[in-house]
Amino acid sequence: MQLTVQNLLVLQITGSAAATGLSVSVQAAPALLVSLAGGAAVDRWPRKLTALVSQALLGVVALVTAVLVATDRLDLTVLLVLAAVTGTIATVDGPACALLGNDLVPTEDVPSAIGVGSLVHSAGRLAGTALAGVAVGFLGTAAAYAANGLSFLFVAAVIPFLRPAAGAVKYVIPAQRGAKAAARIPAQRGAKASAQRAAAPDMTVRQGLAYFLRRPRLVALAGVTGISAIFGRNYGLTLAVLVTGPLAAGAGAFGTVSTVLAVGGILGAVLGARLRRPSVRLVAALAATGALLQAAAGLSPSIAVLLVLVLPMAVVESVSDTAGTTVLQTDPPAHMRGRVLGVWGSISTGWGLAGPPLLGLLMELAGARGALVIGGLVIAGSLGAGYLLRQRGTATPVPVRTGERDGTAPQPELSTAA
Structure with a gap:
């Protein structure tokens, strides 16, 4: 309001x-x-x-x-x-x-x-x-x-x-911990001090950014959401021009389209609430489906056909958003989630600011229909290509060195970053 x-x-x-x-x-x-x-x-x-x-x-x-x-x-x-x-x-x-x-x-x-x-x-x-x-x-x-x-x-x-629920993950950093407590640890000696330093949480901004960038699931989720935000989603711009331009309808018709979008978003949120363990793969599949529906909406010959396509498009994208938010808030450990959401806030704002101008330029070059169709195909094509590359990477056999089969080969050290 x-x-x-x-x-x-x-x-x-x-x-x-x-x-x-x-x-x-x-x-x-x-x-x-x-x-x-x-x-x-x-x-x-x-x-x-x-x-x-x-x-x-x-x-x-x-x-x-x-x-x-x-x-x-x-x-x-x-x-x-x-x-x-x-x-x-x-x-x-x-x-x-x-x-x-x-x-x-x-x-x-x-x-x-x-x-x-x-x-x-x-x-x-x-x-x-x-x-x-x-x-x-x-x-x-x-x-x-x-x-x-x-x-x-x-x-x-x-x-x-408010009281935390029984069985909820509770993580609170008391005011006296953090930098002051960590600063006292180096003054101690021996194995106990080393263990305390290892256990002390790193509360810096840099640590949060580094964690986000080292986490492939979060980076992939950022890529999926970013390309969807840039080439789609800005329906207040693209559908407004489509309805009032090629479809030759008025502001009232766009109001109806906006209402259907909102209803679809609510239905999608209800369905998304039933997800238990959403994955980045599910987010990408739903985003690609919504993108194909967006491309089809760009080819709509009438308002009636557009309304038929807009409802499932909004539902699918709302479920995708809910699934992505769930991954974002549950994948990191409890003590990192605020900083992960902070990183996400920065990059999602960047997409939000960059998307409308780029989409407006695409509309200038290809028109409202072209922007919806091209944008939808770019999203779906990019996500499909990413999936195929990932499948190819996981299917590539790893060479087995002599002695590994019988366990006589030297074993590599395990990285703590794993």
Whole structure:
């Protein structure tokens, strides 16, 4: 709701669509620049405290904005500063709330919890946009900001009463541990000191980035999601041009398409909540299926055919997103998950900023139909090629040296990085 009202407010102040886009970029920029640090903070600090403070701060920012709007003291510069502050707090709030939610259920139910979270998020986007229009129309912009601020404070008030579920993976770094505790360890001597140094968690940003890059599953997931984000997914742009251009329909028809997309996203989140052990291979297969449906949608001769294709396309891609989020939040060890989500926040923001301009350029060259078809085929072709290369790599026989069959050959040392 707040983002919708913010866009309306920028338009009201400036009358410029470019300024509206700038405000969105300013709010997203911190995720590109400081998400790594935000993820490290989530790993270092207790999650309940971190989520409580971040939710409260977001509420304070919203309420301050409401006061400034009500007193007519808000200009574009102040609004952009507040948007940047909101984006910065969100780099900590996002992973903190996600991982805290996982702590509230047994380990085996984490995929379902993530799916339910995706369902709530999708429903919240629909309800928030509608509530923003109602609030601004009947009560004014200040009231909409105030309502959102109170909602943050409500969540912050509930967090202290949450209790981890029995069987949940609990990992909390107390405030006294970390750098100070690790600094005391080198002063000790002997085998005990060596064991303590080995056990001390490395809470640095660099360690989180290194872990992400050394983990093939996470790198592959980043590749799958990145190519899908760049050549697809931006349906607010591609389908809007397709509906109002080649299909010669109006804004009302695009509204119907958007509604079907949202409904498909909710249905996909419900189905995704049933996944127990999703894999990167499943994410890639679903992304390729959605890409082929996207290509078919680009060839739609009418709105009716487009609607038939858009629903399963949205369902498949929502399940793929839920499966990818589950892998992302369950694959790393508990003490690394905040930093892994921080790395993910940076790279996914990069895709989000790069995708629309590149897709817009493709639309300029190939038109709306061409962009959907080419984008879908590029996604599906790339993922298919990646799968074949991986299969070829695993099928390549490893040469057996003399003596290995009977165990007399010298054995290589095992790498600790394995």
